[in-house]
Amino acid sequence: MLWQDDQGSLVTRPPSPAEAAVEAGALGSFAGLAFAGPVCALGAVARWRLDLRRIEAWGREWDLAGPQWGHRTT
Numbered sequence: 001m002l003w004q005d006d007q008g009s010l011v012t013r014p015p016s017p018a019e020a021a022v023e024a025g026a027l028g029s030f031a032g033l034a035f036a037g038p039v040c041a042l043g044a045v046a047r048w049r050l051d052l053r054r055i056e057a058w059g060r061e062w063d064l065a066g067p068q069w070g071h072r073t074t
Contacts, residue, residue: 001013
């Protein structure tokens with residue numbers, strides 16, 4: 001059997017329904033991962049920046065409270 005397109009050129013055999021379903025699933029999964037990757041990376045960068053701010057705030061607070069804990073009670 002030969003298959004032709006609308007212009008009469010020879011083309012490859014069309015995919016079976018199972019092959020089309022597998023291809024659609026693979027391409028859909030790839031598209032989902034391609035979207036989720038940058039979103040997760042952006043979330044990781046935002047979390048990293050917020051953690052830096054939180055650690056710096058803890059450092060400033062410790063600079064104020066730490067000297068009060070320096071003496072020993074007997």
